[in-house]
Amino acid sequence: MVDFVLAFSRILAVFSRLVLWMAGAGLVAMTVFIGMQVWGRFVLNDTPTWTETSSILLMGWVIFLGAAVGIREGNHLSFDVLLYVLPRPVVKICHSISDLVVIAFGTGMIGYGLQLAATTWATTIPNLGITGATSFFSLIFGGVLMVLFSLERLLRRVVGLHTPRFGDDVIEE
Amino acid sequence: MELVVLFGTFTGLLLIGAPVAFCLGVSSFATIAFLGLPPVVVFQRLNSGISVFALLAIPFFIYAGELMVRGDIARRLVALAGAAVGHLRGGLGQVNITASVMFGGISGSAAADASAIGGLMIPQMAERGYGRDYAVNITVVSSIIALMLPPSHNLIIYSIAAGGRMSIADLFTAGIIPGLLLAVALMIVAWFVAKKRGYSTEPFPGARAVFGLLVGALPGLILVAIMFGGVRSGVFTASESSGIAVIYAIAVTILVYRSLPWNEFVAATLSAVRTSSMVLLVIGSAAAFGWLLAYLRVPAELVQWMKGVSQNPLVILLMLNIILLLLGTFMDMSPLIVITTPIFLPVALAYGIDPVQFGIILILNLGIGLCTPPVGAVLFVGCAVGKIRISEAIKTIWPFYFAAIFVLMMVTYIPSLSLWLPSVFK
């Protein structure tokens, strides 16, 4: 069982690295877009009308991908004060409930994200000409990642492996 | 009853250590389900809450801060501050505060400020015989200055939480005098504490040396000028200025300082993704939470209740400040801005308080919360960098808290401290 979880973790480690790099590339692209917007308006006197909307769409990807990796690395903002005074077994239960909460919300992001995408499928985003459903893709994909990474945390805890919390080092295996 | 579900679930999840973003999201989900409404609204609010152009400033400013720390801009600013004010009583303490004014003016992030300047200053201060607690206290409290001086992404969050109908340029300008006032107040306290403890001063290296360091730090200082001047002169908008800051920081560190190798650039980018996605997810789920508060008429009821308590705006401001300070000790800044603005701003407006001034009060107040236990991100960072226990830092931090609260009261009761400067630019 431990071996299986470790193998699963290794795959997810590569995967989450990839996701983080994608989000990083998104941040760089956002920077380039804003630069183009200022350049176009100020220097060329011809403002690109697609940069604003595209940057916002990209930001959605940066946020949901980055936040999902944050789940895996355990670095989300949380309130740990009570956990310091509780006995360790209880703390473990709290951590597991918290992982389940993330799984529940991630599932919601997938299901309701799909619903939102379906209802906005026939609409178009002004100045981009693509379907309005596009703005929900990052929400859905982020939900999938959050569920996946939280399952990993639960599995690791069940078999007694270390699961990182805020301030811990990143798991490397 | 709905409110019991909303706040009950939120508090319960918070106490068991669930990430704040999910406490907000899941408690909203539970309440919507309890009301028999379609839960899809929660996810619509989450998605719309982050699809706001002005929010781009948050990842950009965090990214710019990362690049400045890793690419030598921050170190050179601290060196300049050291030469310029090191000879004052409490030498390196004064340097630390001055560096916060210079660096904070660019980064806009208290946590970035505390880790960047703390990382450079605290070891130096400890080596020169200053108490580690003194070094940490100053690092932590002076990082609030970063929140007040332009650009401040927290003021952008406030403007969005307030409905996006407030000029960001005005908010930025309004923070300048309160921010500098805080710096002066902290320098005075640092002076007294240093005198009592008998700390030495640094020798003044001479005008020539200061000038040399000034030239070296100039590209960093120009960044402040570009961002504030760029916004004020019309080259770009407030939100765009943050993107320009990133481009400029990359250009300076690669072309001028030649100090940003590829792996550091990648590290800065990924670190900016980690930090900003965390903050923005909280903002998104707080949008769902805030929607429910409005739907359940919490702000309107609160205004009614407060009107029953007092008709005097000065009393109301004091009450709001106390509530915010209490909330700030338990929670972090950005979620509190998004949660409390829709509730408290209508109260402030109902009493004729200017929304720009209220924004400055809110940011300063919650900024103090960042430095207080049990939940204080900046205090944690400061103690981590300074390698001391939180209890150690807290024992001697009181004079600095006092100075910050004194400035908070000044900003609260003297509207022109925040409103005069924007009116000059109008």
Added chain:
Amino acid sequence: ATACDITLKSSDTHPEGYPTVAAVQYMGELLEERSNGRICVEVFHSAQLGEEKDTIEQTQLGVIDLNRVSLGPFNNIIEETKVFSLPYIFRGTDHMHKVVDGEVGESILNEFSNHGLVGLAYYDGGSRSFYNSKKPITSIEDVEGLKFRVMQSDVFVDMVSALGGNATPLPYGEVYSSIQTGVIDGAENNWPSFESSGHYEVAGYYTLDQHLIVPEVLVMSKKSWDGLAPDDQELIRDAAKDSVPVMRELWAAREKASEEKVRAAGVEIVEDVDKTPFINAMDPVYEKHVKSDKLKDLVQKIRAVE
């Protein structure tokens, strides 16, 4: 806060006291009175429940019962509504009133029922004209090269380009400081928004070309609607219709007050601009955006209304 059996939650992005908000509140008073206190309306003003695009979805879901929205956000949802967002489609406010009160207006209002909504009434959204900080626009040549902020919409971007200007999408909240500092030269809006946003303080020239006269709509959620007795549906429909004249009166008064304030501030108003070259310049815009027979037919019908 009310003791009614049915409380209809209504959304509006404008602040308390704005004509649209006041009109829906007036409609609520009518309803309460005519239903003997059974049905009330509670208005969530100032975009408390979200921006228009979001509240439309919430209305479709039945979370919000009533919603006062501009037609702009519907352009990407209901094709027929595009016709009202075409530049210079109406010759003036009276023409617009005749169209929405007549057959065309009725037929478009009926289209909402295919999208989870019930169209109740048209409100006024004023007529939008260009203002800028550089010079009085007295002919189409004056538009050349000026940077105008427009709303995120293909039609509006194409309209400004066709006039020779530089269309610059910007968030509304950044417009004031952007004109003040010269990021952009101007924007376009109606009298009340020009005044209440304070843009008249920084843009000293206003040219009444009235390029857009886009009506607004009051819609109800089909989910909420279907849950009501036919008699109550009738009460709501009537109250909504009866709020229209009151709305138009309030709007006219508001427009006049704003106009007086702007004039008193010394803004130079160009009133008698020859619109013909502006209208002629719109040919490529119509060609690009009025493609389907349905829209072509509607354009003809609107133009035929005297």
